Amino acid sequence: MKIKIYFLFYTIAFLIIFFIFYKGLQNPNNYKPTIKIKKNIPSFKAEMFDSRININSEEIFKGNQFYLMNIWASWCVPCRKEHTFLVNLSKKKNIKIIGLNYKDNNEHAKNFLKELGNPYNFIFLDKDGIIAIEWGAFGVPETFLIHNNKIIKKIIGPINEESLLEIERLIQ
Amino acid sequence: MKLFNYLLVTLLVLNFNLLNAQDLDLQKKITKNLRCLICQGQSVYDSDSEFANSLKILTKQKLNEGLNEKQIYSYLKDRYGEWILYDPEFNKNTYFLWLLPVLMFIIGGAIIFKLFIIRKN
Numbered sequence: 001m002k003i004k005i006y007f008l009f010y011t012i013a014f015l016i017i018f019f020i021f022y023k024g025l026q027n028p029n030n031y032k033p034t035i036k037i038k039k040n041i042p043s044f045k046a047e048m049f050d051s052r053i054n055i056n057s058e059e060i061f062k063g064n065q066f067y068l069m070n071i072w073a074s075w076c077v078p079c080r081k082e083h084t085f086l087v088n089l090s091k092k093k094n095i096k097i098i099g100l101n102y103k104d105n106n107e108h109a110k111n112f113l114k115e116l117g118n119p120y121n122f123i124f125l126d127k128d129g130i131i132a133i134e135w136g137a138f139g140v141p142e143t144f145l146i147h148n149n150k151i152i153k154k155i156i157g158p159i160n161e162e163s164l165l166e167i168e169r170l171i172q
Numbered sequence: 173m174k175l176f177n178y179l180l181v182t183l184l185v186l187n188f189n190l191l192n193a194q195d196l197d198l199q200k201k202i203t204k205n206l207r208c209l210i211c212q213g214q215s216v217y218d219s220d221s222e223f224a225n226s227l228k229i230l231t232k233q234k235l236n237e238g239l240n241e242k243q244i245y246s247y248l249k250d251r252y253g254e255w256i257l258y259d260p261e262f263n264k265n266t267y268f269l270w271l272l273p274v275l276m277f278i279i280g281g282a283i284i285f286k287l288f289i290i291r292k293n
Binding site for chain 2: 103128135
């Protein structure tokens with residue numbers, strides 16, 4: 001009788017542990033950023049790209065307009081690739097593209113825009129990368145589609161044809 | 173009088189150092205508990221990536237603004253989720269994790285008690 005109880009106890013314990021580890025095996029242990037959307041955009045103060053004057057973000061993001069907030073840097077290689085998509089998108093009238101120049105050398109950034117074109121309606125400076133954290137970003141490039149002061153889409157990594165199509169569909 | 177002045181200045185300087193040291197300790201503690209999300213297996217304190225460096229600056233800035241440890245954690249959790257903390261907080265998703273060691277200790281203790289102490293008697 002006693003042996004039977006022990007046997008039952010060990011079997012159940014083994015099964016529970018087996019189940020937990022088996023479940024754990026299926027979870028990928030790589031971090032995948034959760035994309036929080038429908039969130040209000042943060043308000044922040046930052047320097048302007050060309051004049052070094054502090055400006056409040058609320059003066060830029062206004063109501064019923066679509067904005068594309070793009071975090072970029074001249075030292076970031078994928079940004080170079082994504083830039084042509086941004087330039088194409090900037091030709092559309094119903095979206096304004098706002099840049100956040102992330103931890104960059106001002107001269108290099110200006111040359112970057114001279115070389116590849118400037119799709120941005122406005123550029124903020126982020127010297128310490130603190131504003132990017134305010135937005136919940138991980139690095140460059142990262143893009144947020146904003147409408148009515150809410151983030152409606154977030155793209156981590158460079159924009160490609162697929163995400164461009166989706167942005168165009170969303171702003172119709 | 174001159175000596176007294178010197179003493180006062182030295183004392184003040186030492187005092188500031190102490191204040192600063194406390195802040196630095198806290199900053200160290202916080203950044204050690206933050207996971208560098210783009211360099212896995214490293215804390216923000218250990219990492220030298222752009223993301224981690226920004227987080228270090230941010231932590232310092234928030235401490236200067238007068239936020240405490242908990243407020244900084246919740247600020248970051250709001251942006252990056254629970255995963256950014258190495259030390260998960262006690263809530264309905266993590267209670268099993270926190271209580272498991274205690275449970276194991278109690279069950280293990282009961283087994284040892286039963287096997288050795290009762291049997292001896």
